[in-house]
Amino acid sequence: MKIAIDVSLCSGHGRCYALTPTLFVDDERGFGQVRGDGTVPPGLEADAERAVRSCPEHAVTITDA
Amino acid sequence: MSQQVFRPEDAPMALDRTAGWAHFRNAGEVVQGEGAWFLTSADAVQYAHHHPELFSSARAFDMLGSPLPLIPLATDPPAHVRYRRVLDPMLAPRVINAMEDELRRQISELIDAFATSGSCDIMTDVAKLYPTQVFLTLFGMPLSDRDQFIRWVTTLNEGASLVGSEPNPEVLQAAGELFAYLQGFVAAKRADPGEDMLSRVLALSGDDEWTDEEVLGLCFLFTLAGLDTVTASIGFVMLHLARDAELRRRVVTDPSLVGPVIEEVLRLELPAPLNPRFTMEDVEVCGQRIPAGTIVQLSVGAANRDPLRFAHPDEIDLDQADRGHLSFGGGIHRCLGSHLARRELRLVVEEFHKRIPDYEMAPGAEPRVTWPAGTLHLQSLPLVFTPAAAR
Secondary structure, three states: OEEEEOOOOOOOOOHHHHHOOOOEEEOOOOOEEEOOOOEOOOOOHHHHHHHHHHOOOOOEEEEOO | OOOOOEOHHHOOOOOOHHHHHHHHHHHOOEEEEOOOEEEOOHHHHHHHHOOOOOEEOOOHHHHHOOOOOOOOOOOOOOHHHHHHHHHHHHHOHHHHHHHHHHHHHHHHHHHHHHHOOOEEEHHHHHHOHHHHHHHHHHOOOOHHHHHHHHHHHHHHHHHOOOOOOOOOHHHHHHHHHHHHHHHHHHHHHHHOOOOOHHHHHHOOOHHHOOOHHHHHHHHHHHHHHOOHHHHHHHHHHHHHHHHOHHHHHHHHHOHHHHHHHHHHHHHHOOOOOEEEEEEOOOEEEOOEEEOOOOEEEEEHHHHOOOOOOOOOOOOOOHHHOOOOOOOOOOHHHOOOOHHHHHHHHHHHHHHHHHHOOOEEEOOOOOOOEOOOOOOOOEOOOEEEEOOOOOO
16 A cells, blocks of 8 residues: 655645654655655555545545555 | 625624634535635645735736735745745744744743732733734833734734725725834844844845835735734633543643644634635636626635545544644745744643643633624633643
């Protein structure tokens, strides 16, 4: 499982790194970035789903690795 | 087509926003009122958020007749991009982290002032004072100017209403005094810069340099959009906790629920109820055509209660608190102060409940909001509680 942020939709609400810091970090503008290449470590699938749910812009998506 | 014109002013908001926003939702997701259209579903509001080239912010705020450009709220790309590139990092969470100890100290001091007395009014003792102090701190202005600042902003905000009207002399005088104060302050900061946000904006040079008019526009927007909205949200969060003993107990027992409670109250209770845009051409939203040159009000309070997005749209349900809402807007105009506002709310709830874990509304109190209004906020929220031990 992989996660990604669509930068054309992301507007810096910051919910992804606030609620699921296991998978996201904030940048200097307060926008979210995926950790590493976005691969979801085993056991963190629920966090990935939560991040999708939490984004007001629907900018976070899950893809199959 | 619609049989009667939608009248937002008829929404019964005063005591219960559930009834108030239902008035919007029930009218339809794209509905024509007198002088403006209203978007009430989450899909419709987000369509406007994501198409700033069709839904202009610069043109939408012309009707306010502000003497200054409200930066960056009332601007469109490409100017908007230039402003946000500079401003976003100044209000990013990592910057606010560095301020947190000082902000926590300030709210603790405000609460200590009444914690041993057994009663308070959340609006006058906390909600009006704290956001103004935070703004003054952020901009490097003296906290001793707090009460004067509050008087100006209160007069200005009370003068603004949903329907455009001639400003009264009191409003004009307050606007003039606030403007002169800010102008003097900008001049002083140019001469003697500090570490604050205002000094950092003034320090920009070359292509990034801001004119005095732009800097003053930013200050004006912060005072008009950044103070009353947080004041309102502090009131609403405490209202819901005061009314619901079970919710209060859960938050006191498990502080990790502070964030979820705040998110759910933010979703249900909109300080800035309507966000205007101006259509640059004929647009089609959710199958409905809106003509060019129209004011469109994004009715976020209704969109946040969209049953397609939320299982329990009109209730506080902590299990749905991690679902994205639109209280801070969206798209390129996502509230610049959202991270700071959330932090202020968290600090208020944490420090209040450390000292005063159990409280209730004063007997006979019936907290209400004024509607129509530019900002929805409680006028008063009197609480009674067992006095805390003196600290």
